[in-house]
Amino acid sequence: MSSLTESFSKAVKPITEGVFAIGIGLFVGALLMLVWGFDPLRAYLELFRGAFFGKFQMATTLSYATPYILTGITFAIGQRAGLFNIGGEGQVYMGAIAAVAAGTYALPTSVHLLVTVIFSMLAGAAWALPPAVLKVTRGVHEVVSTVMLNWTCVFLCRYLAMGPLVDPNSAEKTISVLPSSRFPILLSGSELTAAIFASVVFAVVVYIILWHTAIGYEIRAVGLNPDAARYGGISPLRSTILAFMLGGFAAGLAGASQVIGRPPTWAIYGTLANITNLGFDGIAVALIGRNHPLGAIIAAIFFGGLYTGSRYMQMYARVPVEIVRALHGIIILAVAIPGLLDIIKKWWEKRRGK
Amino acid sequence: MNSELIVEMLSIRKVYPDGTVALRGVDFEVRKGEIHGLLGENGAGKTTLMKILSGLLPLTEGEIRIQGKPVQLRSTMEGLKAGIGIVHQHFALVPPFTALQNIFLGEEGGGPLSPLKLEEARKKVGSLIEKVGLKVPLDTPVESLPVGVQQRAEILKILYRNAEILILDEPTASLTPLEVDELFQILRALKKEGKTIVFITHKLKEVLEITDRITVLRNGKVTGKLPTKLATPDKLAVMMIGKKVVPGEIKKAKALGQPVLIVKDLVVKNDLDIPIVNGVSFKVRSGEIFGIAGVEGNGQSELVQAITGLRTIEKGEIRINGVEISRKNPVELYRMGLAHIPEDKRKLGLILDFDVAENSILGLHKEPKFSGRVGYLNWKKVYSYAIGLIERFGVITPSIMTNAKSLSGGNQQRLVAARELSKPSSLIVAAHPTRGLDVAATHYIRELLIEMRDVGKAVLLISADLDEVTLLSDRIAVMYEGKFIGLGRPSEFNRRDLGLMMGGVKAV
Numbered sequence: 001m002s003s004l005t006e007s008f009s010k011a012v013k014p015i016t017e018g019v020f021a022i023g024i025g026l027f028v029g030a031l032l033m034l035v036w037g038f039d040p041l042r043a044y045l046e047l048f049r050g051a052f053f054g055k056f057q058m059a060t061t062l063s064y065a066t067p068y069i070l071t072g073i074t075f076a077i078g079q080r081a082g083l084f085n086i087g088g089e090g091q092v093y094m095g096a097i098a099a100v101a102a103g104t105y106a107l108p109t110s111v112h113l114l115v116t117v118i119f120s121m122l123a124g125a126a127w128a129l130p131p132a133v134l135k136v137t138r139g140v141h142e143v144v145s146t147v148m149l150n151w152t153c154v155f156l157c158r159y160l161a162m163g164p165l166v167d168p169n170s171a172e173k174t175i176s177v178l179p180s181s182r183f184p185i186l187l188s189g190s191e192l193t194a195a196i197f198a199s200v201v202f203a204v205v206v207y208i209i210l211w212h213t214a215i216g217y218e219i220r221a222v223g224l225n226p227d228a229a230r231y232g233g234i235s236p237l238r239s240t241i242l243a244f245m246l247g248g249f250a251a252g253l254a255g256a257s258q259v260i261g262r263p264p265t266w267a268i269y270g271t272l273a274n275i276t277n278l279g280f281d282g283i284a285v286a287l288i289g290r291n292h293p294l295g296a297i298i299a300a301i302f303f304g305g306l307y308t309g310s311r312y313m314q315m316y317a318r319v320p321v322e323i324v325r326a327l328h329g330i331i332i333l334a335v336a337i338p339g340l341l342d343i344i345k346k347w348w349e350k351r352r353g354k
Numbered sequence: 355m356n357s358e359l360i361v362e363m364l365s366i367r368k369v370y371p372d373g374t375v376a377l378r379g380v381d382f383e384v385r386k387g388e389i390h391g392l393l394g395e396n397g398a399g400k401t402t403l404m405k406i407l408s409g410l411l412p413l414t415e416g417e418i419r420i421q422g423k424p425v426q427l428r429s430t431m432e433g434l435k436a437g438i439g440i441v442h443q444h445f446a447l448v449p450p451f452t453a454l455q456n457i458f459l460g461e462e463g464g465g466p467l468s469p470l471k472l473e474e475a476r477k478k479v480g481s482l483i484e485k486v487g488l489k490v491p492l493d494t495p496v497e498s499l500p501v502g503v504q505q506r507a508e509i510l511k512i513l514y515r516n517a518e519i520l521i522l523d524e525p526t527a528s529l530t531p532l533e534v535d536e537l538f539q540i541l542r543a544l545k546k547e548g549k550t551i552v553f554i555t556h557k558l559k560e561v562l563e564i565t566d567r568i569t570v571l572r573n574g575k576v577t578g579k580l581p582t583k584l585a586t587p588d589k590l591a592v593m594m595i596g597k598k599v600v601p602g603e604i605k606k607a608k609a610l611g612q613p614v615l616i617v618k619d620l621v622v623k624n625d626l627d628i629p630i631v632n633g634v635s636f637k638v639r640s641g642e643i644f645g646i647a648g649v650e651g652n653g654q655s656e657l658v659q660a661i662t663g664l665r666t667i668e669k670g671e672i673r674i675n676g677v678e679i680s681r682k683n684p685v686e687l688y689r690m691g692l693a694h695i696p697e698d699k700r701k702l703g704l705i706l707d708f709d710v711a712e713n714s715i716l717g718l719h720k721e722p723k724f725s726g727r728v729g730y731l732n733w734k735k736v737y738s739y740a741i742g743l744i745e746r747f748g749v750i751t752p753s754i755m756t757n758a759k760s761l762s763g764g765n766q767q768r769l770v771a772a773r774e775l776s777k778p779s780s781l782i783v784a785a786h787p788t789r790g791l792d793v794a795a796t797h798y799i800r801e802l803l804i805e806m807r808d809v810g811k812a813v814l815l816i817s818a819d820l821d822e823v824t825l826l827s828d829r830i831a832v833m834y835e836g837k838f839i840g841l842g843r844p845s846e847f848n849r850r851d852l853g854l855m856m857g858g859v860k861a862v
Binding site for chain 2: 212213214215217218220221224225227228229230231232233234235
């Protein structure tokens, strides 16, 4: 069964590349710590202990991972369709605002959560629509339009969070959503809610759409070769808009997960702290996850782990959180250099050959 | 007559890194002060030879002598130092820069901070313009100049760099007839100034009008060298196309059926918004192969794109099985019975990062047998379909999960042919179906096309390979500058006639 081994090796390559990039990141991070006089072994031990060992640690990691999976998918779908959609940030904001709006609106308990989720996803998609339409009708590059809309969102959200939606009793956040709209908490005392399931289910659905439906086939075809796609009767316009919409759904859901899936406040902070940078970090998640929705799950958990564990690293190994940030950067760089693994492999083979 | 040899290229061989042999031992000489025509079909090696002479491409074997001295040209800079300048078919101008700025570009001299000596340049350019009558408005951005004037700016650019030998690659390809006349006047003026010119073309009329001597290339070899005085269109056509008699007996169509494809007064524009198909009408009946011959760039590609739904129709109409297709997209056309082997298999026919199985359903991915009613792809069926295709058509691939990228060129082409010829179709449009294939694969594809015809399909064959067109076609049209310059049965034309028509001379 050569086709089986073929598909196996096809799947293995991106995984080894991801792992390899993480390895380089950790290695260079260790060098950094040595230079500043920290013990890297100790630090990493604390990092991984704090991230993955123990119920609460794991729960915190997963709760961080919840939005990252989704924003990673936003960027990944764009890439699969040949787009550089960095509008995830703004779409997250819109999803979060929509979640506050729907979650504070009294609805029957049985449907409140579902309605809030759908409303948030639609809000995210609505914010992805203008760049999509501008792209296919006027050829406006999505980087320009999404960056501008991201800023529009920042100020719109600040205004809404500090103005119309502010909590009259506690001005540092918006009104908390009603309990009927909240994702159930999975481990009491932790921040982990059932939003993680929504996130994973969404990733699986996107995987199925991309690799098991005609629509996904078209999106991927357009992303790889728009001319051949057109020759094959595929409308690049339609696929572009679809990819934007799917990405918008994901980002909207990510925003919602930070409100209706985020104890203890169940609200947006006035500083927007709990929704800021999720969209941008999603780009890194997508890169490490090799633009694959299932890869995004793994990469998001790793990222969540880094955030959770960095607290332990700081507390017990006394390594400043900046080193962890540097680690993120180095890992992303290592992933972003295409074919780095191939280059190193060749070099290694050559060396061994001699 | 001044017969001093200024350029000698001796036994030049050129093998491209992918193994293509472009030149097989070419001897080429140019005398000082002459206009030398370099004639040949597409792929004959004209441009490769001249790129080597100008220093743009390294040669594989052979020797170049300029004014008797052996030289090694490793870059166009060194080419220019040796006095050789080339004007490419596609200009190398900075569009928003003025003509003067373009000419000056790269000749600034001095250090990075020294002031530009534009005014000195203006004087030098001005005197050049006066000498040879190359009228170019120096202070207009070149993007707003007509193509003919841009070309003059290009010529000025290499004159400014003191080129003694000017190579013009298909300089008339994008010019209007009036601009061609003006260009020829300029070339004569340059000759008077003592410049040497190499004029690359496939147009017989032009080469006879402007040159002093002619070298003809075919398939990487020199097939003729003669003074223009002794040349006739007939002689040149035979040298360019070859005398080879059509091999093998041709099984001609038996029964012709209804017209499947009807094209009427078709006008199509190219990407530059210039009409490139100029009123073409023809019919292809079921059970016949209709071949379109011609040198590439005469509108064949755009004609195919219009028929296959990839380019908008400016005027006229196209009908497939009686239905007007101007508003149909490719999938609708496939459903109406079109199969299309595209010109560029790698760019258009395949998605190289898709695997063989995914590629085998491109355009068929919405068929209910693969994606049901809701659009859920049934990979099992796709895989068994792909396996069927590669077995029946002998596509060599490690597995159907291998990316198309990793297949050899010939197998990529087989895969496209396999997919398209397996569609339930009534019209097959095959553009250069055997280009780049080895003998066996070529033979295989040709057999397939005949087989398709014999089961009653209509086949439209576009090929730059004259042998292929005459061998396979039941009727032939020769396309030249967007029109059919000739149309008839293969038996009505001999190779000489076809060669003449491909060069734009109407045979009677």
